Amino acid sequence: MRKKLLLLTGLLGVVLLLSGCTEIDQDITAESEGIWNSFFVWPLSRLIVMVAEFFQADYGYGLAIVLVTILIRLILLPLNIKQVKSSRAMQEIQPELQKLREKYSSKDQQTQQKLQQETMQLFQKHGANPLAGCLPIIVQMPILLAFYHAISRTSELDGHHFLWFQLDNPDPYYILPVLTAAFTFLQQKLMMSGMPKSDNPMMAQMSMMLYIMPIMIGVFAIFFPAALALYWVVGNIFMILQTLLVTNPLRNKGNETAGGTKK
Incomplete structure (x- = not known):
């Protein structure tokens, strides 16, 4: 979500710059x-x-x-x-994503990798x-x-x-x-x-x-x-x-x- 927001913000900046x-x-x-x-x-x-x-x-x-x-x-x-x-x-x-974040709330590298893996599996499951x-x-x-x-x-x-x-x-x-x-x-x-x-x-x-x-x-x-x-x-x-x-x-x-x- 953060990457998407940054991308859209950058896009808006470029468009506004081009538009004069x-x-x-x-x-x-x-x-x-x-x-x-x-x-x-x-x-x-x-x-x-x-x-x-x-x-x-x-x-x-x-x-x-x-x-x-x-x-x-x-x-x-x-x-x-x-x-x-x-x-x-x-x-x-979003509800399932929230449950995953709560399940893997620890900030250590191993837990965050597990969170990313299950998040990607969730994305693939629901297309x-x-x-x-x-x-x-x-x-x-x-x-x-x-x-x-x-x-x-x-x-x-x-x-x-x-x-x-x-x-x-x-x-x-x-x-x-x-x-x-x-x-x-x-x-x-x-x-x-x-x-x-x-x-x-x-x-x-x-x-x-x-x-x-x-x-x-x-x-x-x-x-x-x-x-x-x-x-x-x-x-x-x-x-x-x-x-x-x-x-x-x-x-x-x-x-x-x-x-x-x-x-």
Whole structure:
């Protein structure tokens, strides 16, 4: 877990360095320099504009954000499925991992070697790999962050409306921030549904993030342009449907309940 956290932290640092976070207020153009701008942000920005111009209407840019968000999520779907299954497998064996740590709590070298051996056997038995979820994240993070930059820095979005809001201004009625927070909460709740709650050391942290993350995202959406909030809402809805289709936590929870009743 620690190695995975260090890997992801290093990855985030590299992505932020490439992205040039100080350019978030600068419009993206064909003259924008750097690998990040030329090969990530600019192509996505042009894709948004091309899709919007196809509809030839004021609402075209809002619709383009919706469609491109769905397109990107579909492209990343195989990686997302791999990540979700890997994460769930690791979470399901957390109680057994905790028992092994308690069994081999001594810090001497022989005991720690025994702990590593039985831990690897446990991973092999359940088909779990603590690093299997890293590759999908490594691929996804630059793409999603580039799309975020593309929406933020595409000047063509300015002045266009979609539904009840203007894309380059915050939602005046706070509907999008509420939806963003609500769908973020629902997505995380579904991910946690059906996971073993007893003897799971990760459950306390996940329960805390279940409430903190939606609040944070919702507050950001209050002040950010509505185009970004729209992107978050559509992305979260897609992830909710993906969770229901891939892991079907509601069915799993029902099966566990039925099994417990039967006993």
